[in-house]
Amino acid sequence: MDPVIWFFLLGVLAGFMRSDLRMPKAVYELLSMILLLTIGLKGGVELAQQPVGGLALQVLAVASIGVVLPLVVFSVIRALSTVARADAASLAAHYGSVSVATYAVGVSFLATRNVPVDAQLPLFLVILEVPAIMIGIVLAKGAAARSNWGGVMHEVFLGKSIVLLIGGLLIGWLSGPVGIEPLEPLFFDLFKGVLALFLLEMGLIAANQAGDLKRRATLVILTGILTPVPAAMLGIGVGHLIGLNVGGMTLLGVLAGSASYIAAPAAMRIAVPDANPSLSLSASLGITFPFNIFIGVPLYHEAAKWLAGAGA
């Protein structure tokens, strides 16, 4: 197992055993900034080296995953449970949107195995983050309902994850591999170490969220475990259709199968106040995130290999 995963387990254990281990907020923010910039820069540098043809069509296909996923999640949850409309819509937004930490674990997994990844994946990460959140809000309120769209749009498009990912992509693209070389020690060489520390804190937070899991535990656990795999298969399938390599298919699967725990909770809290925030958060962070990093990522990689082999 990738050693960074052990750090997550350490965090979970420390959290459950009520250790006094806590990561200062500023350190956590810095680590997440480095991760986001690294992912953006890496993609930008690779895009500068090998221009990608047919990008517009690929972007459209990826965006459609972000539209289809929340609609399906919402319909299935509404059909199979008695959960309130606002809560189902919030879950749909979380599961349609993406988790950068899961993506980073996927990148680390593939790097350990020397699997090459298409350059445009960080761009797909940006594209998948947004649509589901807007659809979730519309599902909760109906399109006609008055809501503070200005504030929500600001939250979604100018949230730090989008700003840093797009900023990193542009800087990497403009600088190219030679220009970015002096920055490599911080952003590329330290990637695994930063990810390990970040996952330690994620473990602490996840333990906290799992502890929150009292009401509607069945719904949360079932949603958390049953959503990622079919969603990831959709991502892998679309990745195959738009001609990604095995690494790219794996990561698109990881993105589709992951659930947001930063952008979506903040936006839903503002836009859909009557949705219970701990319901979506304990599903995405307490269940789906650990599921994906332990079982999901290797599983999606196998599925991508199989599909690529079957298509060849």
Add this chain to the structure above:
Amino acid sequence: MEITEVKLLTIIAEAVLEPQLIEVVEEKGAGGYTITDARGSGSRGVRSAGWTHNGNIRLEVICTSDVADDIAACLRERYYADYAMVLFVTDVGVLRPDKF
């Protein structure tokens, strides 16, 4: 030394509400405010300052009694039902009442 009595309005609420709270405070005519990160526990469970999404802030406003009433009424109507929020008013003395 002449001390004038004004109100100190303290709001403890979810960190995610910060921009909305500031908007209300400014709109109702308060001259300024102070925000600090806060943590604690209450009817909505433990709220830690460590992580943005279940973090709390403590927003303090020194203002006239009318402004404090306006802000409190507005926040109660908009946010009490769905958000973790505690709000209280105390009397404080200040030296420069024109500031508030």
